[in-house]
Amino acid sequence: MKIYYYINTGHRVGLDRLRRSAPIINALEEMGVEITMLTNDFRAGEYAKEQFGIKKYVSVDIVRNIANIATTSDVLIFDSQEESRVMWEDMASYFHKFIRISDNPDDFASKNEVLLSSMKEIGDAPQVNVVDPRYFDENEEHNGGIVYFWGDDDYEQKLLELSDAFEGLDITLLEGYYFFMQYGSELSKKFKTVEESEDYDEILKKADTFITSSPQSALEALVAGSNPIYLKKPGVSNTWDNMMKTYNIPVVSEFNNKLIKEKISEKLINKNEFLKKETLYKVSSYIKDNIR
Template sequence: MKIYYYVHTGHRTGLDRFRRACTIIRALGDVDITLLCSDFRIASEAKHFGISKSVGIDVVRNIPKIANYGDKIIFDSDEANPIMLEDMRKYFSAFIRISDNKNECKADNEFLISPYLSGEGICNAIVVDDKYFQNEEKTIKLSYFFGDDDYEKDLEKNLGFIEDLNPDLLLGFYYFLDYEDFLRKKFKNHHEFEEYDEVIKKSQILITASPQAVLENLASGAKPIYVQRDDHTTDFLELFKTLNIPIVKNYDKAHLIDIISSINNNNYFKMEHSSNKIANFIKENLNL
């Protein structure tokens, strides 16, 4: 009987789920677990994130080609419809699902990790790695991380949103080679994808369309600003409101400038360490 962790990744979905999957797997310590990614590129790079076993499977329907009936799985994706989810709950002897939807309901034969819900069989928690709570010196005054994916080059299309603010730019993972070169020329101070942790922890103010980056920057004691992309889920909006994180929609530059000018008066919520809570919940319900 093996344990798997499936996460939805890709050049149109980014790496937010992947980053929290790595956080959870690292928190589980020496548990023998195989990470299944929906694209092969990040699966081949997972070892650099502390993941010893990772496999690219292309689409969620390929999970049974890797896993066997009766195995156990942690599932982080919104790809599956209700019928597919029920089939997976029956296929695996233990099924733990991660959800960002506040209107979600827990099924009888699953366990749930959610920032919104609580109750029996549910772990109410926000997934952030302990390394972001170290409160490092903020040597970067303002940074911009659009996200790990920008297939439509929306960052370029909306450069006026942040260009004259002169932020440091953090490049994403799924950017095209020529696109990266263009962005490096546009931003005097830029950071490669491999510098992600350093930029997140050392940015005093982080403007980003990545929900996971928002949470990690907040945990570091900084002041994140969330940019809601039209092509990304709105599931985090309610959570960010409770954490008192400013939200910008439609690349509203005037609103962004107002937020920055008054950001020292904003009472950000203080993040709590939840990695041990999540790890204990998973171990208990996987009978480890």
């Protein structure tokens, strides 16, 4: 029996799920569970190796190709909302064990599958509000000013269309991993400076205020003490707004210069009272117990 952990990644969906799942994989490895990470593209696997120390990864361009790698005797952990319930039920019937991680607060488990959620506890399954342990390290030097991070994906260059919202606000832009060459140069007219994605950890941890449109990055900034503000992308579900409010992370509902400026001027000091380092090990232990 082999164990595969599929994560929906790529230049159209970003790396939020990878940032959440890679720590779980590492924790499972520490517990003696050998896992192969599956991503939608090779670059995501390289990122997982460089940033999280993931040892084994394979790229699969579409979900259906997982069956070309895994067999009926294997376990599939599936962190994605891709495809449909019919497909999930087929995978639950096909694999020895099928464990799915969902970001839909209304989701429910189908026959033969184990379901975990980032939005709620389901049965005895812990909520998957996981942040890599390195962001919990104490860092008192929050002297990096105000930073904005859109996310790792912007294939349609939506940020460029919305960038007037940042003009004159003295904000540093942290580029995403999948940003196009020279995209930062185009955006630099609206931002104080532009920093490369390779410096993600250092910039996030040192920020005085970390504005982000990435839910996972907002949680990482929260535990790092970098005072996150969640700036909602157009067309994104209110689900994430509700989660941010649960953690007392301020929410800006649109790319509006006045609204962003007002939220920054409030200078809220957001102390993390909700996300715990131990959650990672509770989630990983639960997955390990359900692999057997």
